[in-house]
Amino acid sequence: MKRIIGLVVCFFTLLSFTNAQSLNITPNGRYFETQEGEPFFWLGDTAWELFHRLNKEEAKFYLQTRAKQGFTVIQAVILAERDGVKTPNANGDLPFHDLDPTQPNEAYFEHVDFIIEEANKLGLTMGVLPTWGDKIYSANPGAGPLIFDVSNAKTYGRFLGERYRNNDLVWILGGDRMVANEEVAQIWDAMAEGLEEGDEGRHLTTYHPRGFSSSSDALDNPDWLDFNMYQSGHEKRFLEVYRFARKDLALRPQKPTVEGEPAYEDIPVKFWNYMQFKPGEFSDQVDAKGNIKDQAKFPEGFFSGYDVRVLAYWNILSGAAGYTYGNNAVWQMQKEGETFVIPTLTDWKGALQRPGAESMKFFKKFFEAIDFTKIVSNQKLILSENTENEDQIRAAIANDGSYVIAYLAKPREVKIDLTEVTGDKLQGIWYNPRNGKKIAIKKLKPAPSLTFQPPTSGAEEDWVLLIQDKDQIKDK
Structure with missing residues (x-):
């Protein structure tokens, strides 16, 4: 297994x-x-469609907005899902000459260069997918076309590796697909080998699988897979995302694992059951801006900001090294008046400020303040009844005993085991994940266990409980 050696490389292009x-x-x-x-x-x-559908000014606006909101990684696809090989980008350029991965179109890749450079200037790491998975054979065909074999996949990988050798990024192979057979596995291996040859092993590499699965399901732990990525998908509210982290972290050798695609804010729940993916399917059911008029067409509703926030906290408290938010209009870069892939509620610009996206800044702020690298998932800390369903309370303790965390998606009284928390003085707070505000818990004394009641108990009023050793609090 390669280990990436950090280098500070300054260069002029x-x-x-x-x-x-x-x-x-x-x-x-x-x-x-x-x-x-x-x-x-x-x-x-x-x-996903950032490189393909946005022009320079639009891309800058998107990146600046996400940087201000505290995002750290932007996941985008060079050969995109929305017919990214045969439909030109926002500048009218195709990625290849004659659909040949060994004949890149310089104008197209100069646009990719620009976006990656702009992201890096803002302190954003790019999660770059060389291609969406529909350009390689799978059991779930898409727009395609199928253009890769072992030879040209390696050539294309080497081209990308050399071109972006000195940029801040990670490589994400796959693209919503499992590995269909040994021949397909060899194509992905060849692309990964080309990337590593081209960038001299400077960047980490992972794989984005199909929904409700992990890269550890799609692959047999190839040498190039530096960390695992799972896609919990869009099947239901309160999906048991913690099962993916738990399974991946039990593997050896242990690698970080990241939620790479959870339920998107504003996407219909289990949308595939209520649409046929045919051109013009919703042409008489959209408003003047191109968004769905009648949400009742999707009887299970649309995922909300609350729904995605629950998944965010469940993932990290399960030991995941990261969480990827998503919005249905943003992944498509859906523009007013244009045809959507999956029915939208707003255009991509309007979607940037949706409640779930805004709450991500408070999500990140909380975990950075407590040193998230100490997290050890431990459900035994919850002494109240706590089954694996939508009422579940997710808990974790620091590996040095300096804090205990409990996330209550649905507020209720909770009893916490504090026997492993260090220190003679404890500090307790309720953290509001909707706005980042803290409410101190007064007169908190060390005890084997304590019972707590959240400040409010309304619908979608989730809370985070934090109990800390006062002597080990960061930035006291």
Whole structure:
């Protein structure tokens, strides 16, 4: 297994000045860190069509917005899902000449260059998919076309590796597909080999699988897979995302695992059951801006900001090294008046400020403040009744006993085991994940266990309980 050695490489290109900031994996195999050894919190956004559908000014607006909201990783696809090989980008350019991966179109890749450079200037790491999975054979065909074999996949990988050797990014192979057979596995292996040859092993590499699965399900732990990524998908509210982290972290050798695609804010629940994916299917059911008029067409509703926030906390408290938020309009980069892939509620610009996206800044702030790299998932800390369903309380303790966390998606009285918490003085707070505000718990004394009642108990009023050893609080 390769281990990436952090390098600070400053160089001039024809486009701009870039300072490479490739991520490393922490010595314990659980998390990411910067070249300087600082913990890196993966808070991603699925901007799959970023390179394909946005022009320079639109891309800058998108990146600046996400940077201000605290996102750290932007996941985007060079050969995109929305007919990204045969439909030109926002500048009118196709990625290849004659659909040949060994004949890249310089104009197309200059646009990719620009976006990656702009993201890096803002301190954002790019999660770059060389291609969506429909360009390689699978059991779930898409727009395609199928253009890769072992030879050209390696050539294309080497081209990308060399071109983006000094950028701040991670490589994400796959693209919503499982590995259909040995021949397909060899194509992905060849692309990964080309990437590593081209970038001299400077970047971490993972694989984005189909829904409700992990890269550990799709692959047999190839040497190039530096960390696992799972897609819990869009099947239901309160999906048991913690099962993916638990399974991946039990594997050996241990690697970080990241939620790469959870339920998107504003996407219909189990949308595939209520649409046929045919051109013009909803042409008489959209408003003047191109969004769905009658949400009742999807009887299970649309995922809300609350829904995605629950998944975010459940993932991290299960030991995942990161969480990727998504919005249905943003992944498509859906523009007013255009045809959507999956029915939208707003255009991509309007979607940037949706409640779930805004709450991600408070999500990140909470975990960075407590040193998330100490998290050890431990459901035995909850002494109240606590089954694996939508009422579940998710709990974790620091590996040094300096804090205990309990996340209550549905507020109710909770009894916490505090026997492993260190210190003679404890501090307790209720953290509001909707706005980042804290409410102190007064007169908290060390005890084997204590019972707590959240400040409010309304619908979708989730709360985070934090009990800390006062002597070990960061930035006291």
